Amino acid sequence: MVSTRFEVNSTPPVRYPRSIFFIISNEFSERFNYYGMRTVLALYLTQKLAYSNDTATVIYHIFTSLAYFFPLMGAILADSWLGKFKTILYLSIVYCAGSTLIALGAIPPLNLPATSMTVLGLLFIAVGSGGIKPCVSAFGGDQFKLPEQAAQLAKFFSLFYFSINAGSLISTTLTPILREDVHCFGDNSCFSLAFGVPAVLMILAIVIFVCGGAMYTIKKPSGNMIVLVFKCIGNALAVRSKESSTSPRAHWLDYAESKYGKGIVADIKALLKILILYIPLPVFWALFDQQGSRWTFQATRMDGELAGYTIKPDQMQVINPLLILAFIPVFESVIYPALAKIGIRRPLQKLSLGGLLAGAAFVLSGFVEIALDSTEAMLPAAHEAQLRVFNGLPCDYRFHTDIPNLAGFSVPSRGAYEALHVELPPGLANGTFQFRAETSEIGCVRENMTEFSGSFSLQAGGAVSYFISRKGGRSSLLEYADTAAKDRNGLPRMRLLANVRTTKQISLRHNGNADVVYNVALNQYDQLTSVTEGEYGVYVGERPIATVKLSPGGVYTLILDEFLENEFNLQTHTITPSNSVHMLWLIPQYVVITAGEVMFSITGLEFSYSQAPESMKSVIQAFWLLTVAIGNMLVVFIAEAKFVQSQSLEFFLFAALMFLDMGLFMVLAMRYRYSDTTGGASSVESIEVEQQGKKKQHDPLAISDTLSERSAKSTTYANEAYRED
16 A cells, blocks of 8 residues: 655735725725716716816816826835835825815805806815825735735736726716716706715715725835835936046946946936837827716707606717727727737727727717707807798798898797898997888787887897887887807706786796796796706796796797786797717727727827836836826817817817827838837846935835735826726
8 A cells, every 4th residue: 555645834814904994995096086087077067167168178177187196206215215005194184175175166055156166176186185195005006915816916006906896886977977967956856965975975985095094905015016116217317417528438328327327327217118009098098088078068968868868978988888898808808809800900900990990089079060060059150140020929920121131021929020131231240220120910919009100220240139019008129139059058048038017926847847947937038947857837826827848958039928818828939959969979989999899098098017027017008198188288279279260170189089099100110119118137237326426226026016015006196097098
């Protein structure tokens, strides 16, 4: 009998860190807050703070730019001074203060300076969100012991990334519903709740993070590689200015070898070779991040009704993360193998194709904008005026005027007449023209309303309307400034002209929401008002007299006539048609730009990470995020410069810029030589000369942080840039 002896490893497996639960929960809550706030931000700036679309776009992209600039500062702060735990905690408090400021400013009864609080709140959120971005997942990586827990560390990053997507998907879907479907403080929307719920989640994120304090593995700050890179470059430039003539070197960075060693210098050379390729990248982000600004404003002018449910304009942003999750496996298993068969295999080729797809998406958005322009109000030219006459009486009137080319016209009973292009004499900016109106209908003859006269005041490039009503027992004309322009936020606009004797309150009551009520002033025209879309009952006192449907984007004039005592007639006149282009026409541009994102963002990050030396992997991800910040500032520049007046032309301008930019990128890519970074010692083992002239051997872990920390930080840059863009 052969005896076999087995050695049993008595070392127990390392337990999965319990602190990870707190970090994952914190990330979910924080991402819920960020995406929830950003989803409704553009509409809040226009609908409640009364900013123009251009100004709201500028504010939105300045905020986004800062949110992608401060990760650089957060990484330096954590690695060089405070450590990750304190950086996350302190900046989360700043972050929370910003969210609270915006939510409180959005509560009307408080009468707080909402504009100032919003701008300050956005600054705090940019500092907080950006500052903790490079720290949270790296801090999670600190909780594991390597190499024993390498598999558990990989599982953590999967959970971490899932929490990012879960938080963004839920908040992007929920906050538009809170904004539009909930009515609070007597308003037709509830931005205070849409901002308040994410703010509560941010407070919860801090509480959860602090609760895990006793369980965390906290490592002291040990220096930041980004700082080291700038120090090395600064030293090279300083030494070069002194020694370039006496001791020339092959490369300008070689002047730093005496202090920082050949390894670090070689790694920075490799870093700069990659950063040259980054020069064209900001243009992609300039296009991509307009999903939350220009494309959202585009959606406000479209019809979102679908099978009894109305899609909110800001809800269209949820398409991107949903498509991302669907596209990643499709591209890996189908698209990339198909591209390989036609010679597109290299990362830079895929990245170029992704940029071209982004340009194509903006071509599509330009054509959608052209279709939307065709549904807009017909505005007068600079030498023309618009004239509308509404008749609130039960008689047809014939007008005789001395307006050139408009000697006469008729206005039917309870009807309207429109002259959209009244040609004014050359050089005349304002003109007063005489008219005489008459009727021979028995009803008006009996009430002594057969004839009246007066003047029309027309203004070049403007519109004016008149209302024929009963006043003092005679017919008269009431003048008011008018506009056929659609509401910039996609709401219906309504004016009610009342020709009544009753003293009871006239009101419009929303049939779907009893809280939505509009009261109308008696015996005069009511102001043109933006209202909630839907079907309304028109009431005189508590008596319903008619029903009217007001659709998104439409401009309506309602004429209410009391033809007999307590007997009313309501006529609805559509001045500008409602939104007729369906919101689903935006899906093609979202599909194309999301496909571009998969090829551009993910491929670009993988390329950068694989080509960067081991010591520079966290640095390269920081610069990747900076391209996002610069791209958003490019949007600000173009929006402020107003190179074109038409929104469709602006979309085509961005598309052309993207195509030219990718042409430049392809030239740079053809000159790039791929590096083999799979082997060789890390240059973080290079040496640095102390100021006293002595050389000091640096621990590979002391220059930046541990290998697991660098890996974690690089992964978080990749995850955050990939998801948040």
